[in-house]
Amino acid sequence: MxxxxxxxxxxxxxxxxxxxxxxxxxxxxxxxxxxxxVGIVKDSVALQVINKLPQPLDFYVVTLNDPDIQSIETKHIGKIRPEYYRIEYLKMDKSDEYWIVGYLGKKNLVYFSQHSVPNKNIDQIIEVQNYINQSVRLSDIAKRQVEAYNYENTKQGIWVTLDFLLLFLNLVLLLKKRK
Known part of the structure; x- marks a missing residue:
């Protein structure tokens, strides 16, 4: 134009x-x-993850929304340093189970735990004290979900960057003085 x-x-x-x-x-x-x-959701369960390990780990939480349909939601909690914690709010309307996945580096899954929520009025506190993998089969599913989540975020980041480039170029061309 x-x-x-x-x-x-x-x-x-x-x-x-x-x-x-x-x-x-x-x-x-x-x-x-x-x-x-901030992701504070009404009627949500607060999940506090405390890292007691000597290295910082990158944590994800995988929520099973509907066991019949196998609808899975993945969230990145963040990289938690030793002796620090992070709080995430989970919407547990249709779910009563979540998984915590911890990575050391980009692809090295070192922590996997499966947790149930018997009472949705009580907040959850999880202390990560050792490297465990409670279920190899479920951790493989969680690993695929985390990889898909990271892929979608990378794809979205590329599109946003390209959109900003077009927006900037259009703004510069619009404000450019004619000679």
Whole structure:
């Protein structure tokens, strides 16, 4: 649209570009606020993971939403240093089980535990004190889920970066002074 420089088409092209920029900036502002807001959910279970191991581990929580459909939700808790903790809020409406997966490095799964939630009114505290893998079969499923989650996040990051590049180029071309 920046190639149209004269006539009625140029005015419409400039108006279209301005509207597109305003919409894109509004959309990305809303998206960033939504993504960066604290995930406190009403009627959720607070999960506190405490790392008692000598190395920092990268933790994920996998929630089984519906056992019949095998709907699985994965969240990245974060990299937890030794003697520190992280709190995550889990929406456990349709579920009563979650898994905690810990990685040392990118692909080295060193911790897997399966937990049930008998009472959804009591918050969960998990202390990671040793390297365990409670179930090899379930940890393989969890590993695939974490890999798919990381792949989707990488793909989304690439798209957001390309969108920002287009947004920046469009903004520069729109604000550029004509000689």
């Amino acid at each position: 920046s190639k149209i420089k004269r006539g009625k088409g140029a005015e419409w092209a400039k108006l279209f570009r301005i509207v597109t920029l305003v919409f894109s900036i509004s959309f990305f502002t809303y998206w960033f606020i939504k993504k960066s807001a």
